[in-house]
Amino acid sequence: MSAPIAAVIDIGSNSIKLLVAQRTLDGGVAPLAVRSLDARISAGISAAEPRLTDEGIVRGLDAIRMLLEAAAPFAPVRTVLVATSAVRDAHNGAAFREHVQAATGHELRILTGDEEANLIGRGLTTDTALHGLQDFYVFDLGGGSLECLAFRARQIEQARSLQLGCVRLTERFVADPTRPLPPSAVAAIGAYTRDAFQHSGFTFSLPAEAVAVGTGGTVTTARAILAAHEGRTFESTPALVTVEQIHELLRWLGAMTLAERQQVGALPPARADIFPTALATLLATAELGRFRGFINSVHNLRYGVADEMLGAGTKQLSDES
Numbered sequence: 402m403s404a405p406i407a408a409v410i411d412i413g414s415n416s417i418k419l420l421v422a423q424r425t426l427d428g429g430v431a432p433l434a435v436r437s438l439d440a441r442i443s444a445g446i447s448a449a450e451p452r453l454t455d456e457g458i459v460r461g462l463d464a465i466r467m468l469l470e471a472a473a474p475f476a477p478v479r480t481v482l483v484a485t486s487a488v489r490d491a492h493n494g495a496a497f498r499e500h501v502q503a504a505t506g507h508e509l510r511i512l513t514g515d516e517e518a519n520l521i522g523r524g525l526t527t528d529t530a531l532h533g534l535q536d537f538y539v540f541d542l543g544g545g546s547l548e549c550l551a552f553r554a555r556q557i558e559q560a561r562s563l564q565l566g567c568v569r570l571t572e573r574f575v576a577d578p579t580r581p582l583p584p585s586a587v588a589a590i591g592a593y594t595r596d597a598f599q600h601s602g603f604t605f606s607l608p609a610e611a612v613a614v615g616t617g618g619t620v621t622t623a624r625a626i627l628a629a630h631e632g633r634t635f636e637s638t639p640a641l642v643t644v645e646q647i648h649e650l651l652r653w654l655g656a657m658t659l660a661e662r663q664q665v666g667a668l669p670p671a672r673a674d675i676f677p678t679a680l681a682t683l684l685a686t687a688e689l690g691r692f693r694g695f696i697n698s699v700h701n702l703r704y705g706v707a708d709e710m711l712g713a714g715t716k717q718l719s720d721e722s
Contacts, residue, residue: 403423404423404424404425404711405423405424405478405479405711406421406422406423406433406475406476406477406478407421407422407423407477407478407479407480407481407707407710407711408420408469408472408477408479408480408481409421409422409480409481409482409483409703409706409707409710410465410468410469410472410480410481410482410483411483411485411702411703411706412442412461412465412482412483412484412485412487412488412509413484413485413486413487413543413544413545414441414442414443414446414485414486414487414543414544414545414546414566414568414569415439415440415441415443415543415544415566415567415568415618415671415672415675416437416438416439416440416544416618417437417438417440417442417461417464417465417468418435418436418437418438418468418703419434419435419436419437419468419471419472419703420432420434420435420703420704420707421433421434421435421472421475421477422704422707422711423711424711424712429527429529430527430700430704430707430708433475434471434472434475436468436471437618438464438467438468439669439671439672440457440460440461440463440464441457441460441544441568441671442457442458442460442461442487442488443457443486443487443544443545443566443568443569444456444457444568445457445572446486446487446490446491446544446545446566446568446569446572447568447569447570447572447573450492451487451490451491451492452491452492452493453487453488453491453493453494453497458497458500461497461501462500462501462504462505465482465501465504465505466504466505469505469507479710480507481510481706481710482501482505482507482508482509482510483509483510483511483512483520483702483706484497484498484509484510484511484512485512485517485543485545485546485702486514486517486543486544486545486546486562486564486566486569487544487545487568488509488511489511489512489513489514489545490545490564494511497509498511514546514548514561514562515560515562517546517548517562517702518541518548518549518550518560518561518562519550519557519560519705520702520705520706520709521539521541521548521550521616521701521702521705522539522550522552522557522560522705523704523705523708523709524616524700524701524702524703524704524705524706524707524708525539525614525616525698525700525701525704525705526555526708527700527704527705527707527708528698528699528700528704530640530698531614531696531698531700534552534555534612535552535553535554535555536552536553536554536607536608536610536611537551537552537607537611537612537613537614538550538551538552538605538607538611538612538613538614538690538692539551539552539613539614539615539616540613540614540615540616540617540683540686540695541615541616541617541701541702542565542566542567542615542617542618542619542620542679542682542683543566543567543617543618544566544567544568544569544675545564545566545568545569546562546563546564546565546566546569547562547563547564547565547566547682547686548560548561548562548563548617549561549562549563549598549601549603551603551604551605551606551607551611553607558607559603559604561601561602561603563597563598563601563603564597565593565594565597565682567619567675567676567678567679567682568675570590570593570678570682571674571675571678573593574586574589574590574593574678575678578659578674578675579658579659579660579674580658580659581655581656581657581658582651582655582656582677582678582681586678586681587651587655587677587681590678590681590682590685591681591684591685591688594681594682594685594686594689595685595688595689598686598689605689605690605691612692612696613686613687613690613692613694613695613696614695614696614697614698615642615683615695615696615697615698616697616698616699616700616701617701618672619676619679619680619682619683620642620683620695620697621697621699622667622668622669622672622676623642623646623647623650623680624638624640624642624697625667625668626650626665626666626667626668627642627646627650628667629666629667630666640696640697640698641693641694641695641696641697642694642695642697643693643694644684644687644692644693644694645694646694647680647683647684647687647694648684650680651677651680651681651684654668654676654677654680655677655680659673659674662674662676662677683695
């Protein structure tokens with residue numbers, strides 16, 4: 402009998418993503434289908450009293466329906482919908498959950514910041530390419546938040562969720578996203594990021610040789626742009642995206658107008674307005690941790706939720722945060 406199949410829909414601030422997966426014989430999580438739709442439900446997230454707009458809710462519900470339809474042919478035994486920063490922080494997040502229930506018949510699980518960070522960490526343990534790492538940091542930069550983890554001997558030692566998402570910081574620091582990103586905005590984003598870390602309690606206390614892993618869309622997109630620029634496939638490029646490469650991408654893309662960025666291969670047009678902000682945030686994080694770059698992994702939150710749903714397999718992680 403074939404292994405059971407599970408479907409995860411991750412409702413993020415910028416995109417809504419699907420993973421259909423099943424357990425492998427060695428206890429891993431094998432993807433059967435992946436898909437991502439840009440919905441940007443988080444517009445207005447930087448407001449003093451953030452609320453999901455009616456337009457954002459409609460976009461979100463449409464995307465969820467499309468992804469449920471995409472998962473249906475696999476006949477998953479379980480389907481779980483999770484939401485992160487945008488819904489968690491919105492004053493009408495509970496109302497959005499009710500809309501999802503009414504529209505799809507599925508209950509929406511709104512993750513706390515600690516739950517999100519720990520599930521991202523759990524997802525990382527399903528990536529066989531990272532099995533040799535013992536002490537390492539993990540950073541998942543989304544539209545609403547930056548999830549930060551520190552693993553010591555492959556156990557979570559720290560987990561923090563910081564409100565440093567690229568949609569949030571673009572709304573706060575970029576006056577006109579259609580124009581080139583001014584150096585003053587880059588400086589302000591860097592200063593705000595450093596201040597957020599200072600007040601978060603997250604420390605860079607692992608051994609000096611510890612590396613940083615980047616699991617969010619920013620590092621994946623940066624790697625995809627570099628691959629397209631070199632005429633290579635994504636899979637054939639090095640997993641490490643260096644600080645120098647991120648600097649060069651920010652210099653190149655930050656000098657463009659939004660219309661010009663939207664023509665760049667492998668940069669989704671819907672993310673072109675927030676991508677320079679995301680790069681500036683990554684650079685400030687790398688500077689704080691003295692990292693030479695970020696090792697890219699796509700095994701993030703969705704894989705952690707799938708691992709949880711599929712039962713015994715990858716070992717449990719500490720809930721310490």
